Amino acid sequence: MNSKPTIHDIAKALGIDSSTVSRALNDSPRVSQKTKKKIIAKAQELGYQRNLLASNLRKNVSRTIGVVVPRISRYFFSSAIQGIEEAAYLAGYNVIICQSLEELEREQKIVEGLIANRVDGLLISISMETLNYNHLQAVINSDIPLVFFDRYCNLQGCSNVLIDDFNCGFNATEHLIQQGCKNIVHFSGPQYLKIYENRLEGYKAALKKYEVTFQHIISSKLMEVDGYNSMISALEAHPNIDGVFSANDVAAVGAMTYLKAQQIKIPDDVAIVGFSNEPISRVIEPALTTIDQSGLKIGEKATALLLNYIANKEASNETQTVMVDSNLVIRSSSKKMI
Missing domain, CATH: 1.10.260.40 (lambda repressor-like DNA-binding domains)
Structure with a gap:
């Protein structure tokens, strides 16, 4: 040969x-x-x-960025990855995509591996278990630009690309109130994650504005089974519940599965609003009202910010919070006949 x-x-x-x-x-x-x-x-x-590898090593660059998401299977993250890959491709960068599966230990090992592989920058949406940021500080210590997206992280010298979770939580709850709901339960994620804290605060603010005194919150990992079980718990504690604001669509679908099994009418008996605009939200019966998070735009903006930091390392020390627009998509699951 x-x-x-x-x-x-x-x-x-x-x-x-x-x-x-x-x-x-x-x-x-x-x-x-x-x-x-x-x-x-x-x-x-x-x-x-x-030999691009050898050439890049001589220049101390890899033309590669790392991306860490909780679950690739979630529509929001897959659409964010689409935005990331397109923006990176146009700039001449390759992308390494990894998923933490919401596990801190797995996330730590992934980040260590990306540092060892000398990525030029890192985009990450932290896991639900991430309370210790030592592995992320190691990224900064390695002089690798780092940008968080979707899930806020207060790490000095790092920027975030987010939606206004407080306003989204407010709008979702306000919509249920305007549909005549007076006993609205909120299915929340872990409160140490800022996105779920902000969505909860938006829920509370809407109740306060409309002088709704009922308040019930159930926290979980927001898997489909969590939504199913949370709906059982909520109705056992408060049989008069007439509205659900779920912090994601997956748990909302779980709640809908239970309600339909019990022949509880949606939205006549219980109206439901989810969060993320997953593809299933359009095809489930009834179609699910939800918040569209604009994953594609978040991915594009996060990548543009990271590439700017890679090109200008000094700029990466300037902490920014970039907000991306989102909107309430009203469908049949919440439109009561009032």
């Missing part, structure tokens, strides 16, 4: 120095355009391929 051609083979074929070939292939201004064209033509003829 023939070995791969090298710059020395190109130089020998053209009768010139290998250093000239190297400069030409790296588009150096020290080589004339005429000579560059001749060298590139010969390189193509011989089937020469540049």
Whole structure:
């Protein structure tokens, strides 16, 4: 089997120095355009391929960014990844995508691996278990720009790309109140995560504005089974519940599954609003009212911010919080006949 051609083979074929070939292939201004064209033509003829890894290592760059999300299967994260990959591709970067599965230990090992693989930057939406930020501080200590998205993280020198979770929580709850609901339960995620704290605070603010005294909160990991069990618990404690604001669509679907099994009418008996605008929210019966998080835009903006920090390391010390618009998508699960 023939070995791969090298710059020395190109130089020998053209009768010139290998250093000239190297400069030409790296588009150096020290080589004339005429000579560059001749060298590139010969390189193509011989089937020469540049060793990008070696080239990048010499430049101390990898042209790669790491992305860590809790679950790729969640529509919000898959759409955010779509935005990330497109923005990275247009800028000439590759993307390494990893999922923590909401586990701190797994997230720590992933981050360690990305540092070891010398990524140029890191985008992360932290897991539900992430209370210790030592592994993320290690990213900063390695001089790797770091941007958080979706789930806020208060780490000095790092920026966040988010939606207004408080306002979304308020709008979702206000909508239920305007549909005539007076006993609204909120299915929340862990309160040490700022997104769930803010959605809860939005829920409370809407109740206060409309002088609704009933308040009931159930926290979980917001899996479908959690929504199912939370609905059971809520109705056992308060049989008069007539509205549910779930901090994600997955738990909302679980709640709807239980209600339908019990022949409790949606939305006539219990109106439901979810969060994330998962694809299932459009096709489930009745269709689920939800908050559209604009995952694609969040991915694009987070990547643009990270690439700016990679290009200008000093700028990465300037903490920013970038807010992306979101909106309430009203469907049949919450539209009562009032």
